[in-house]
Amino acid sequence: MSSTEHHCCGHAHDRGILSEWTAHLQSAGHKLTKPRLAVLELLHRQEHPITNREIHAELSAECDLASIYRTMHLLLEMDLVQQFDFGDGTARFELVSPGGDSHHHHMICTRCSTVVEVDHCFPDSLSETLARHTGFKKITHKLEFFGLCPDCQ
């Protein structure tokens, strides 16, 4: 496992930023394997949530589909990825910075599946009202938006 200040083929493999996640993995006693690294690197390049199958399409050489599922479970458990449901029966995942507040939502075009990141969130004040009305505690929510993107209208 050549650590990467050393350029073996002329490319600058910048593992740099990834250390944020690999450090967390290792300090929790998990091995830093080739498949896990490949998945982390791929996730890190994404702008929007990606499915396990899509990951496997890119990494079929470096990682089995089952291992991708297992890696995702691990990353979920460690809060290094967030899972989303766009309503099509396939889970999607997004890498998040450890510790950072990554809570957000998405707008999905119902015709072309274009995804836009959405920062607006269900208002805290309403959440509190809801807590009072229902008696529930530790309330979270799942929220996604759907509509027609500018190109599809």
Next chain:
Amino acid sequence: MSSTEHHCCGHAHDRGILSEWTAHLQSAGHKLTKPRLAVLELLHRQEHPITNREIHAELSAECDLASIYRTMHLLLEMDLVQQFDFGDGTARFELVSPGGDSHHHHMICTRCSTVVEVDHCFPDSLSETLARHTGFKKITHKLEFFGLCPDCQ
């Protein structure tokens, strides 16, 4: 919106309130079959969304599981049921009055799966802001809440 016990032929087919849905089915040219009636009657008794499998558990004598799925597709198409996703990979369905505004959400206990109906909704003003920011039109949303119910805290 209640019953109208109108007996067309002297038989006491006590369909009572169900006529609201059966009328819609029949006027759209669909047959009023024994399985469909059984599903409608069962849905009508529910307070919360129910899965196809749960319906089949109650109606295994009167209706095949595949027919329940097909009935649900029909009811969805005619906007006589609403579909919800509680995040466990199984669709849930709730009967709604034809024409009525049935949009609402749910609070689900993450420990015991207790469900509470929720009337609070994502604010329209925020939806409009979102439309302006993203350029999307005809925006809808999927929203469910999760937390610990009073008994599970």
Next chain:
DNA sequence: CTTTCAATTGCAAGCGAATTGCAACTTGGC
């Protein structure tokens, strides 16, 4: 009431997403 036929059903096979058992293989500590 009987006939008639398209709509509907039950059953079994099939599909895609996700999970799991297990033998073979890595990783990282010594």
Next chain:
DNA sequence: GCCAAGTTGCAATTCGCTTGCAATTGAAAG
């Protein structure tokens, strides 16, 4: 380098849901 624990690949399974097809049935027409 050696080894044990952790991890992987592969194949088989599970689970929710869909589909092809022959048999059945609702309801309209006679």
